[in-house]
Amino acid sequence: MDATGPTEREHTFSWVDPGVGLAQLPLLSGLDYLSGMRDGSIPRPPMASLMNLALIEVQHGRVAFECQPAEAHYNPLGMVHGGLACTLLDTVVGCAAHSTLAAGFGYTSIDLSVSYLRPITLNHGVLRAEGAVVKSGSRVIFSEGRILGPDGELLATATSSLLVFAAGPSPSAPAKHAQE
Amino acid sequence: MDATGPTEREHTFSWVDPGVGLAQLPLLSGLDYLSGMRDGSIPRPPMASLMNLALIEVQHGRVAFECQPAEAHYNPLGMVHGGLACTLLDTVVGCAAHSTLAAGFGYTSIDLSVSYLRPITLNHGVLRAEGAVVKSGSRVIFSEGRILGPDGELLATATSSLLVFAAGPSPSAPAKHAQE
Amino acid sequence: MDATGPTEREHTFSWVDPGVGLAQLPLLSGLDYLSGMRDGSIPRPPMASLMNLALIEVQHGRVAFECQPAEAHYNPLGMVHGGLACTLLDTVVGCAAHSTLAAGFGYTSIDLSVSYLRPITLNHGVLRAEGAVVKSGSRVIFSEGRILGPDGELLATATSSLLVFAAGPSPSAPAKHAQE
């Protein structure tokens, strides 16, 4: 954060063209793709830059992210906007599901149900968010996620349903959406 | 968005110290506070800058926002991250509830349940998000929200429960959280 | 309800072997099947008897049921158990989805998210529950439902995601579940 006036703030976020990662997406299993993202060989998506989150652990059916909230994420009520918790939770439930998929399969979130257990403020420091598959399936995957403060305090939880689909033969159209 | 290399991107977001709006929060009714935000006399919160969203309509129990997604909001799947839809929906259900509160009362989201009806891409252009109170109450408010594309196509919906509380006598602690 | 002692109660519920309706299920479109249930040519399922609910309206993407709660549906808190509202809401969101399906297609609920707006008591008399498809699809259908008191007061709402699948060639196995 850079002060530009008594009450003005600004911050420059940077990211890599999402097409770089997207070209790899249909070629790799979910576990290989996410492992590449954890190791830095595959760039993290733009939204991860805005929300200051990073994938730190991935295994079959399980992921963990770290997130450092900032003033940039505040809502009008003087705390971190619920949208940051949602973004984190949507990310971990989706990546947990993705980690179980073979190359050539895609997924899309059907829904996300979030419980805001405690308010998140800058005092929390670095958050940890965990996602886990509750039930896998060839058509629908059920995942759950949770956000923890540095002392292990539970801050928010979520459940999600995700649709699995064959991503199609062409890597040029990896984002075809399953619900259409 | 500013290109800094063949695949590198960056963008500078700016906002006003959230303390400016926060000082007004306990002094105004929700409708007056949000009207000020719509008219620009009260600064929008930092998260609204990151998500490129603006309050355009407010009345008792109802609000509408506009949002212009950008590449900065993309997920690894080649579409706008679900976290943007969640942020928009969390915002409209909360502001709809807030618009019904007298000065001196605060609220906090208990939960948010989001349905992702259709993927959101940059092709959608400017989105419209609407929030409405389904049932008001002195302790719990139920709100619903939805996101529409430029042609009125329904892209996502949400329901939310929000807790109402007396914000306390001191404007210096407006963010005291209700769930503790 | 039949009194058998100062504080003992009993009631006899009756229904038709669910196999009778099940034999028709794979042969009819959802609209034809539900129309038969409304008209009485196809028996209502056992759970509809226990919950005292009846299909009264059906069209493509929309249904309405009536329900008469009784003391048999009370919870320990002196009001109608939330499970009755859930059963009604699960029913209307599912039947609304079913009403859009051609013969040979089945569906199964992925999830249901219920908001309890107001307590339901016997004073409410006959309830009306409405279900409607929010977005149809070849793989996932999104529906919403609501319960209204006799005066139109909104008592509970729900949203649901439902998975669509080809029911398979054999009417002898109509209940194959889609999530496996």
Add this chain to the structure above:
Amino acid sequence: MDATGPTEREHTFSWVDPGVGLAQLPLLSGLDYLSGMRDGSIPRPPMASLMNLALIEVQHGRVAFECQPAEAHYNPLGMVHGGLACTLLDTVVGCAAHSTLAAGFGYTSIDLSVSYLRPITLNHGVLRAEGAVVKSGSRVIFSEGRILGPDGELLATATSSLLVFAAGPSPSAPAKHAQE
């Protein structure tokens, strides 16, 4: 279940006037009340009879029920109606919350979000449902629940938010609802 014709079925359910338990409700802590229900000194509510469910374990913040589904609980699709899973889950999340409350405090469900992981049929035999408080609070309690088959297979999960309130001075009006 008693056959009364080739395809007709009937069953007589019995219960005790819910006013008997209701008279005890405001006088006992949640743990004492539920312990009495487990031990049989406080009658189970009518809905528990219809759904064939019984409280078998209770401690502070945790409960377990058993449930024996029957043909009476079938839906038109040839499996147990989702409403039975909802009733079980609504029960366990509510009783888990109740078990943490002192005498003189009541609660009411705000919402319930259910994931249907696997279909439930009579083949499952006796189900086990567990509820646990995720976060307690003086105003809102967050609980979660799950249903397990006899082999420990996870069949459904739920999360719920519950509102806590002072039940008021008079035992004659224990069911006053918190959301009004």
